[in-house]
Structures are given as C-alpha cells and as structure tokens.
Amino acid sequence: MKRYVSAAMIDVLLVLVFAASGRRSHEEALTLAGLATTAWPFLTGLAAGWLVTWQLYRDKFDPLSVFPTGVVAWASTLVVGMLLRVISGQGTAFSFILVAASFLALFLIGWRALNRTVRARRPLA
Template identity: 60%
Template structure:
C-alpha cells in the first residue's frame, strides 16, 4: 500500500474537522452542504500543498515529516484556502485568518510532531 495515502487521509480528516468545528461554533445550518462549502477552499489548499511538496521533494521528504512537508502543506492549506475563499465569495476577516492559521498549524503540524516523537521512542526501545 502507498505510504502516502494514510498521511493524506489524516490531513483530509483534520481539515474537515477544522471546518466542522468552525461551523458548529457559529451555529450554521445545512450541515453537509454547508460543510462542503466551508471545506472546499481548504481542501484545495491542502491539495496544492501536497502537490508542491511532491514537486519539490519527491522521494526526499516524507509527507508525515514536520519539516519540510508539514510546513509546506500547512502554509498552502491556509494561503491557497484563503485565496479560494475570496474567489468563492466567502469571508476572510483578519481574526478568521489568525484562527485558521493557528488551528491548522496545531492540526497539520501537531499530529506530525506527535508521530515523529512516537516513532523515535519506538526506534529507541
């Protein structure tokens, strides 16, 4: 099995969870359609990040690594996601940009850091 697919799946789930939390915190209706509307720009940014990482570091950077893969994927998810939100007529208030950047950093970099720590401890044992 391709080792990248589980990593991509974790990233997708975390981006969707981020969007679901945001929608829930604002009591927004239309659960599935609304979630799709909120998530597509960030999923597009995530795809751009994955493509950029593959183009720049094919076979040199594991997608589960924090640096450079995690940073590229996180920044692309935020930047491209915000651009796509503007194109799609969605809001990009400064406070939202700060929250999205912070939460996506915790999600997309955090799980990679935890994974790296677990793998190091497993290797040492």
C-alpha cells in the same frame, strides 16, 4: 504507498474537522453541503501543498515529515484556502485568518510532530 494514503487521509480528516468546528462555533448547520462549502477552499489548498511538496522533494518526499510536508501543507492550506474564500465571496476577517492559521498549524504540523516524537521514543527491537 500506504504511508502516503494514510497521511493524506489524516490531513483531509483534520481539515474537515477544522471546517466542521468552525461551522459549529458559528451555529451554522452541519449539513454535507454546508461542510463542503466551508471545506473546499482549504482542501484545495491542502492538495496544492501536497503537490508542491511532492514535486520539490520527489526523491526524498516523506508524508510524515514535519518539514517540509507538514509546514508546506499548513501554509498552502491557509494561503490558498483564504484566497479561494475571497474569490468565492466567503469571509476572511483578520481574526478568522489568525484562528485558521493556529488551528491548521496545530492539526497539520502537530500530528506529524507528535508522530515523530512517539516513533523516537519507541525502543529498538
């Protein structure tokens, strides 16, 4: 259970870092309300990705896996996040979609790939 909670917390933290960095790069206030406004669509997408992955791979669900967990988390965070931004009247310029896709892939897939690499290099005890 600890693996699930830890992985979920890392994902949430990284989505919040993504939202905060976006607000900062556009010189928007880093208030709790502002961060929540920017982050909620992506956090909702992240939750959807976790639920889909867990439902499809329940018997073999590994929150640390690059595929399917990392890839599905990335894709759902991006797609659901952008759809919710459109519905809520927030911007979805093509350049923003590309930047979001890149950063979210680096964050949500990248930490899992790095974790796998580090674990693979550890000597067996």
